[in-house]
Amino acid sequence: xxxxxxxxAGHLLIDWIADFRTSIEERPVLAQVVPGEVRAGxxxxxxxxxxxxxxxxxxxxxxxxxxVTQVQHPMHFGWFPANASLASVLGDLVSTGIGSLGITWQSxxxxxxxEEVVCEWxxxxxxxxxxxxxxxxxxxxxxxxxxxxxxxxxxxxFSQNRGxxxxxxxxxxxxxxxxxxxxxxxxxxxAGFGIDNLRHVDVDPVTYALDPSALRAAMAADAAAGRxxxxxxxxxxxxxxxxxxxxxxxxxxxxxxxxxxxxxxxxAGAAMLLPEMRHLFDGIEGADSISWNxxxxxxTALDCSMYLxxxxxxxxxxxSTNPSYLRxxxxxxxxxxxxxxxxxxxxxxxxxxxxxxxxDGVDAIRAxxxxxxxxxxxxxxQVASExxxxxxxxxxxxxxxxxxxxxxxxxxxxxxxxxxxLDRINSSGAAFMSGSMLDGRWMVRVSVGVESTERRHVEALxxxxxxxxxxxxxxxxxx
Amino acid sequence: xxxxxxxxAGHLLIDWIADFRTSIEERPVLAQVVPGEVRAGxxxxxxxxxxxxxxxxxxxxxxxxxxVTQVQHPMHFGWFPANASLASVLGDLVSTGIGSLGITWQSxxxxxxxEEVVCEWxxxxxxxxxxxxxxxxxxxxxxxxxxxxxxxxxxxxFSQNRGxxxxxxxxxxxxxxxxxxxxxxxxxxxAGFGIDNLRHVDVDPVTYALDPSALRAAMAADAAAGRxxxxxxxxxxxxxxxxxxxxxxxxxxxxxxxxxxxxxxxxAGAAMLLPEMRHLFDGIEGADSISWNxxxxxxTALDCSMYLxxxxxxxxxxxSTNPSYLRxxxxxxxxxxxxxxxxxxxxxxxxxxxxxxxxDGVDAIRAxxxxxxxxxxxxxxQVASExxxxxxxxxxxxxxxxxxxxxxxxxxxxxxxxxxxLDRINSSGAAFMSGSMLDGRWMVRVSVGVESTERRHVEALxxxxxxxxxxxxxxxxxx
Numbered sequence: 001x002x003x004x005x006x007x008x009a010g011h012l013l014i015d016w017i018a019d020f021r022t023s024i025e026e027r028p029v030l031a032q033v034v035p036g037e038v039r040a041g042x043x044x045x046x047x048x049x050x051x052x053x054x055x056x057x058x059x060x061x062x063x064x065x066x067x068v069t070q071v072q073h074p075m076h077f078g079w080f081p082a083n084a085s086l087a088s089v090l091g092d093l094v095s096t097g098i099g100s101l102g103i104t105w106q107s108x109x110x111x112x113x114x115e116e117v118v119c120e121w122x123x124x125x126x127x128x129x130x131x132x133x134x135x136x137x138x139x140x141x142x143x144x145x146x147x148x149x150x151x152x153x154x155x156x157x158f159s160q161n162r163g164x165x166x167x168x169x170x171x172x173x174x175x176x177x178x179x180x181x182x183x184x185x186x187x188x189x190x191a192g193f194g195i196d197n198l199r200h201v202d203v204d205p206v207t208y209a210l211d212p213s214a215l216r217a218a219m220a221a222d223a224a225a226g227r228x229x230x231x232x233x234x235x236x237x238x239x240x241x242x243x244x245x246x247x248x249x250x251x252x253x254x255x256x257x258x259x260x261x262x263x264x265x266x267x268a269g270a271a272m273l274l275p276e277m278r279h280l281f282d283g284i285e286g287a288d289s290i291s292w293n294x295x296x297x298x299x300t301a302l303d304c305s306m307y308l309x310x311x312x313x314x315x316x317x318x319x320s321t322n323p324s325y326l327r328x329x330x331x332x333x334x335x336x337x338x339x340x341x342x343x344x345x346x347x348x349x350x351x352x353x354x355x356x357x358x359x360d361g362v363d364a365i366r367a368x369x370x371x372x373x374x375x376x377x378x379x380x381x382q383v384a385s386e387x388x389x390x391x392x393x394x395x396x397x398x399x400x401x402x403x404x405x406x407x408x409x410x411x412x413x414x415x416x417x418x419x420x421x422l423d424r425i426n427s428s429g430a431a432f433m434s435g436s437m438l439d440g441r442w443m444v445r446v447s448v449g450v451e452s453t454e455r456r457h458v459e460a461l462x463x464x465x466x467x468x469x470x471x472x473x474x475x476x477x478x479x
Numbered sequence: 480x481x482x483x484x485x486x487x488a489g490h491l492l493i494d495w496i497a498d499f500r501t502s503i504e505e506r507p508v509l510a511q512v513v514p515g516e517v518r519a520g521x522x523x524x525x526x527x528x529x530x531x532x533x534x535x536x537x538x539x540x541x542x543x544x545x546x547v548t549q550v551q552h553p554m555h556f557g558w559f560p561a562n563a564s565l566a567s568v569l570g571d572l573v574s575t576g577i578g579s580l581g582i583t584w585q586s587x588x589x590x591x592x593x594e595e596v597v598c599e600w601x602x603x604x605x606x607x608x609x610x611x612x613x614x615x616x617x618x619x620x621x622x623x624x625x626x627x628x629x630x631x632x633x634x635x636x637f638s639q640n641r642g643x644x645x646x647x648x649x650x651x652x653x654x655x656x657x658x659x660x661x662x663x664x665x666x667x668x669x670a671g672f673g674i675d676n677l678r679h680v681d682v683d684p685v686t687y688a689l690d691p692s693a694l695r696a697a698m699a700a701d702a703a704a705g706r707x708x709x710x711x712x713x714x715x716x717x718x719x720x721x722x723x724x725x726x727x728x729x730x731x732x733x734x735x736x737x738x739x740x741x742x743x744x745x746x747a748g749a750a751m752l753l754p755e756m757r758h759l760f761d762g763i764e765g766a767d768s769i770s771w772n773x774x775x776x777x778x779t780a781l782d783c784s785m786y787l788x789x790x791x792x793x794x795x796x797x798x799s800t801n802p803s804y805l806r807x808x809x810x811x812x813x814x815x816x817x818x819x820x821x822x823x824x825x826x827x828x829x830x831x832x833x834x835x836x837x838x839d840g841v842d843a844i845r846a847x848x849x850x851x852x853x854x855x856x857x858x859x860x861q862v863a864s865e866x867x868x869x870x871x872x873x874x875x876x877x878x879x880x881x882x883x884x885x886x887x888x889x890x891x892x893x894x895x896x897x898x899x900x901l902d903r904i905n906s907s908g909a910a911f912m913s914g915s916m917l918d919g920r921w922m923v924r925v926s927v928g929v930e931s932t933e934r935r936h937v938e939a940l941x942x943x944x945x946x947x948x949x950x951x952x953x954x955x956x957x958x
Contacts, residue, residue: 001838006565007497009838013569014489017576018482031588035812038592046600051837053569060573064830067589072578079586079804082824084578086485090492090532092575094539096780096831097496099551099563107558109510110546113517121525138617139822149669164673165644172645182800183823190628190798190821192671194643239804295824301575302826319669321661324916325558325718325924333514342669342821343618344662345561345774347781351543352575358530359480359488437803445804 009053016057020065021072021086024452028429029076031069038067074452075431077461080239080267081372081398081449083299091355092301095348102346104326105334112335115350118357122294122306125362126272129285133312135340136349138303140266141183143291144233146307146315146341148174148191150289151231151260153318160318165192172230173197173222177210177245179238181264197227208241208393208438210234212249219257229257236281237268240436240445241393241401244268248283261287268397269306270298273366277373280396297372297398297449298365300356304349307341315340372398372449375458379446382462392438398448401438404469418442421465421472431461488532495536499544500551500565503931507908508555510548517546553931554910556940559718559746560851560877560928562778570834571780574827581825583805584813591814594829597836601773601785604841605751608764612791614819615828617782619745620662622770623712625786625794625820627653627670629768630710630739632797639797644671651709652676652701656689656724658717660743676706687722687872687917689713695732708736715760716747719915719924720872720880723747727762740766747876748785749777752845756852759875776851776877776928777844779835783828786820794819851877851928854937858925861941871917877927880917883948897921900944900951910940 001009041063071082102111119134137143152165155172159165165172174188178200188198199222202214219229232254234245247263254261263284269292271277284290290308294300309315320339322331338344356365376398383402384391392401409417419435422444426432434445444465448458480488520542550561581590598613616622631644634651638644644651653667657679667677678701681693698708711733713724726742733740742763748771750756763769769787773779788794799818801810817823835844855877862868862881871880888896901914901923913924923944927937 001565001569003497003500003565006500006569007493009569010493010497010572011490013572013576014486014493017573018486018489020577021482021485030585033588035584035588035809036592038589039596042593042596044599046604046841047837048841050840053838056834056837064589064593065577067587067592068577068579069586069588071580071586079580079582082578082580084575086480086482089572089575089578090480090485090488093489093492093568093572094496096563096568096571097492097565098499098544098547099561099568099780100547101550101558101561101781103558105514106509107548107550108546109512109514109548110517110543113515113546114521114543117518117521120523125525139824141823142821145821152671159673160668160671161674163650163675164668165671166647166650166673166676168645171642182802182805186798186800186821189639189643190670192631192639192644194638194645195640196642197645239802293824301578302580302824303822319665321665323661323718324921325913326661327914330514342621342624342665343782344620345618345772345781355535358526358535359532361529362525362527434804435806442803 012053012057024070024073027070027073029070029073029432030426030429031067032429033067038063069432072450072452074450074454074457075461076450077446077448078432078434080447081297082295082302083297083451084301085299085356085360085451087359088299088301088352088356091352095351098348100348102348103338103344104328105330105336106328108348111346111348111350112337114354115337116335118350118353119306121357123308127275127278128308131285131310132308134306134308135337136353137291137305137307137341139305140264140291140293141186142342143305143307144183144187144262144264145190147260147262147289147291148187148231150315150318151262152191152193154260154314155228155230171197171227173199173227174231174233175199175201175215175218175229176233177201177203177235177238179203179208179240179243180233180235181239181266184233184264203243208238208243210245210250212246212253215250216253219253223257229259231260231262233262233264236263236265237397240438242268242397242399243393244280244396247281247287251283251286255286263287263290265290265292267293267296269293270296270369271397273298273362274369294353297369299451300353304353312340368451372453375453375455376400376448378455379448379458379462392443400446401443402446403443406473415442417472418444420475421468424468424472425464431464491532491536503549503552506549506552508549508552508911509905509908510546511908512546517542548911551929551931553929553933553936554940555929556925556927557911557913559926560776561774561781562776562930563780564778564835564839564930566838567778567780567831567835570831574830577827579827581827582817582823583807584809584815585807587827590825590827590829591816593833594816595814597829597832598785600836602787606754606757607787610764610789611787613785613787614816615832616770616784616786616820618784619743619770619772620665621821622784622786623662623666623741623743624669626739626741626768626770627666627710629794629797630741631670631672633739633793634707634709634737650676650706652678652706653710653712654678654680654694654697654708655712656680656682656714656717658682658687658719658722659712659714660718660745663712663743682722687717687720689724689729691725691728691732694729698732698736702736708738710739710741712741712743715742715744716876719917721747721876721878722872723759723875726760726766730762730765734765742766742769744769744771746772746775748772749775749848750876752777752841753848773832776848778930779832783832791819847930854932854934855879855927857934858927858937858941871922879925880922881925882922885952894921896951897923899954900947903947903951904943910943
């Protein structure tokens with residue numbers, strides 16, 4: 001494709017995206033397709049002739065878009081807000097269009113240095129001290145794995161430079177709450193610790209936050225048995241209920257054992273941008289690493305995960321390689337982000353964050369986050385004051401965990417009722433929320449925070465929820 | 480940013496990218512900036528007022544672009560071709576613009592199923608049997624780590640479900656050639672094997688390909704000592720010289736020990752698209768996993784790495800998580816790519832590969848690869864027939880390893896000469912090549928294959944090289 005062909009097709013696609021974003025509210029939230037339906041809309045073999053952009057646009061309209069669950073839809077309340085602000089879409093376009101190659105500083109000094117700049121801006125906006133250095137990872141899953149690898153190597157005095165974890169006589173142990181995200185046990189297992197060496201520490205039954213006394217007891221028991229407490233992963237805004245594990249207390253205990261503290265604030269980290277919410281993060285300066293995703297609530301397009309470390313030298317020692325074909329005269333004077341993570345080749349991700357901050361502006365982003373917090377509190381108040389309804393956990397942020405508990409329904413029957421009214425709404429396409437387990441029973445998570453979600457959408461959701469629960473209760477009522 | 484603001488700014492940026500791509504030949508290849516220069520062009524703190532798109536474009540022009548090493552430049556012969564075809568740029572724009580969230584099938588059925596479709600197309604185009612299933616990873620570094628985690632868990636009978644690698648009595652050992660990419664030892668170390676359990680197996684002194692008899696001897700010695708051969712990583716088109724480790728012979732040996740065979744064809748894999756080159760990959764059906772990067776020579780914009788497995792069930796068992804908040808009624812009927820790699824959140828990467836294949840077309844991609852092979856052979860012929868010049872390794876693909884060896888220069892003096900003429904060209908910005916070590920001495924790698932590189936560019940490079948070497952030889956000649 002020549003630059004002039006790109007110009008023509010690019011204008012068409014920019015307009016197509018603008019039209020799509022304008023019309024998003026007319027679409028179902030949950031994709032209304034059955035398994036295999038999208039695949040069946042494509043030929044089974046590779047294309048044998050050139051397509052036109054118009055043909056691809058038609059295929060996008062008729063086959064692809066109906067198969068996309070619309071997380072940019074104002075009635076999307078599922079999983080977490082996965083905003084992709086249009087300003088960041090443009091920054092990402094520039095990144096891909098430049099076609100920069102991020103392998104070393106020399107291969108793209110701007111890619112490296114703009115990333116340093118925006119990470120520094122973000123550190124300041126989050127109210128973190130200059131002791132932290134940042135890098136953009138793809139996701140919090142990867143960031144957690146990076147943190148566990150750093151913890152493993154610190155606790156084992158760089159076993160990777162010997163026999164690895166193989167043959168270590170005193171097993172390294174990792175601690176997290178049972179409310180931690182699924183990426184946490186995944187990272188622990190991939191890093192080679194083994195499931196036997198992952199402790200799920202008890203949480204407070206009301207706040208669902210990790211109980212520091214339980215952490216202390218677990219670490220003491222392991223140490224007494226000859227095992228080595230290596231890492232604590234704290235959930236700051238856990239996935240299920242946005243609980244905040246108590247950072248300061250846990251850091252103090254972890255430090256007694258020299259254990260690494262990783263703060264997983266994937267969704268909630270955006271709240272650090274709000275001075276009035278910053279107290280929720282008290283103690284975070286004592287952690288060893290932090291990850292949070294601007295690609296969630298804040299709204300920089302996926303993938304953009306901030307990873308902050310207090311000890312870049314340690315990170316570099318864990319990750320570095322220095323083959324002859326990547327050396328240059330600038331080595332030693334510059335940041336080599338290849339040694340700050342798993343991948344060698346990196347995209348110019350800083351551009352989408354830069355565009356987002358410059359074109360949307362920090363003030364507007366903060367105002368939107370505050371709007372979402374207000375909407376969540378309003379919604380929680382409605383639910384709490386409605387007979388038969390419960391808010392199941394504190395609401396420190398924008399996620400409200402609810403259940404409809406009609407008289408006489410409990411146990412599996414209650415689960416059936418919850419899933420019935422949830423499915424009634426989700427399958428209709430009118431709105432989407434996630435079901436999740438809490439204390440062994442299904443509940444519904446209402447995660448507020450899509451860029452386009454205003455109060456009227458939350459009000460409509462609450463009407464929809466009461467109607468659906470009422471219908472479902474009628475259907476499941478004892479005969 | 481509203482859709483209408485996006486429309487207006489998007490048109491400006493599409494034109495800006497088209498203009499940039501048109502004018503790329505007028506720019507220096509290697510960025511002519513010193514460390515810190517780009518960073519100094521940005522304010523130290525976050526923006527306090529809204530910027531306009533025009534202001535960001537001015538900043539791109541004056542600060543960012545001068546700091547980008549132009550790997551899309553026709554005189555870029557460094558590292559590897561890192562093509563970002565404009566067709567794939569548009570596909571990526573659509574991906575970001577849709578703002579799809581790839582965490583489960585339900586969160587974006589189209590993201591999952593279009594990825595299945597294009598991976599199946601790519602499998603067919605590469606002449607691989609239907610026994611392979613594909614997934615798009617970000618980079619070959621990640622793909623290699625995924626392969627090593629699969630190998631570790633197969634060889635240890637899922638130690639991650641027990642104590643991990645900790646306390647395993649019989650260490651697992653990995654084998655690779657000393658010519659392997661730096662991501663190989665990195666993956667082995669991150670997976671916890673330890674450097675003591677990575678064997679660098681001898682290569683043939685002429686072809687630089689792994690010597691199967693040395694592999695057999697190393698595995699036998701480890702097995703006799705009570706260690707367990709767990710994995711062999713074969714470089715197919717190694718970074719230094721594009722050597723091809725002998726797949727069929729190595730697979731046979733590995734299978735005797737039940738060791739995993741991972742084929743790292745990051746750059747060279749594109750040659751599988753050419754039937755006449757396919758013999759270089761003979762035996763590949765016996766491997767356990769393959770990775771290669773359409774984001775290199777083939778030209779789908781970074782990041783797009785194909786990972787192929789013969790045993791998706793094993794991959795899923797290593798990687799899977801199934802928390803309540805990600806369950807849906809479709810589970811069991813659909814592919815959950817979150818369980819095919821490290822990340823939970825995934826971009827809609829299939830779109831850029833789909834656009835690339837549809838708008839550029841397989842025939843044109845193949846013709847371009849053949850052009851590059853011809854250009855590399857022509858260049859190698861010129862060097863080989865010029866007195867004082869040597870081609871240091873076979874040229875099976877598009878990379879030519881050369882050295883100028885004037886009479887009387889050897890050892891460190893020869894290294895100094897090589898680096899002097901290389902630096903003279905690179906620092907001028909007129910062209911860029913990578914220096915690399917071979918047999919302990921510096922050489923220059925000429926990696927042909929940028930989308931815009933025609934014969935005339937290779938001819939110009941050869942003139943430039945002879946001139947630079949002549950000047951450097953004059954400066955370094957004994958007095």
